Amino acid sequence: MKRTRINPISKKRSKELRHRKKLWPNIIVRDGGNCVLCGRGGCSVHEVIQRGASGHKTMLTQCFVEKNMCVLCLACHAKAHNPKTKARILQTLHARHGYDYSEEPWSRYFDEVHTGEEC
């Protein structure tokens, strides 16, 4: 059966995207416009834990909160899906801003063993 999609983005989704865009300036100011991992000029705002990532289907709105977002440069963004990189991001944000990551889904990444400066 053929379905015509007039509006490919649902109302709920577009509301979320607007909400996310509203947060961006805050994130960029908070991080000084620089990548939180290497300090170089950042070029994107990244969500540490992605909406709909496996096992996190319930966190549709939690994803777009300041403690889950940070500025990354292109090189670090490419590694940002590695759990160790997520741990480094969360630990860095925690040290700088005191965000609480003791709850799921952040806790599983925050507690990831931190093995030096390999990335």
Ligand SMILES: [Zn+2]
């Ligand atoms: Zn970087």
